[in-house]
Amino acid sequence: MRVLHIVEGTSVDGPGLRTSIYLAGCRHHCPGCHNPESWAMNGGEQRSLDELMEVIAYNEAPVTFSGGDPLAQPVELEALTRRIKQELGYNMWCYTGYTWEEIVERPELMAVMRNIDVLVDSRFILEQRDTKLRFRGSHNQRIIDVGATLANGTITLWSD
Ligand code: SF4
DSSP, X not given: OEEXXXXXXXXXXXXXXXXXXXXXXXXXXXXXXSOGGGOOTTOSXXXXXXXXXXXXXXXXXXXXXXXXXXXXXXXXXXXXXXXXIIIIOXXXXXXXXXXXXXXXTOHHHXXXXXXXXXXXXXXXXXXXXXXXXXXXXXXXXXXXXXXHHHHHTSOOBOOO
């Protein structure tokens, strides 16, 4: 996978201390994006799934995928999240610029949803920016409980 960087023990990308993995590539190009240097699909460096699993297991912490848009590498992300779920059982959050409604139309993106716990969806909208929001940048973005949403058949928001 193309990885921009890994932050170990962060508390800003979800509840508790987490391992945050920032993946390269984003096609949404939201005006006001905080990290446009993350957009290049060939940015960062190539890391194998085994290497990433080693870092994640060493930290013994829940995991957040951010970027960039992690769903820009859906096949690799599905393989990694499946291994984390099966081998480690860690809680996983994923940020994306896609909306849930767009994701359900794309089988390769839905495959990732079956492995993760929480999705923070939707593009960043500068006019709806609010720095006081918890774990998201603009009001249109939703923190979705993926398991409950799949079970209920309707978008169900996460709460702690
Ligand atoms: S989805 Fe995120 S990384 Fe991509 S352009 Fe929008 S704010 Fe930036």
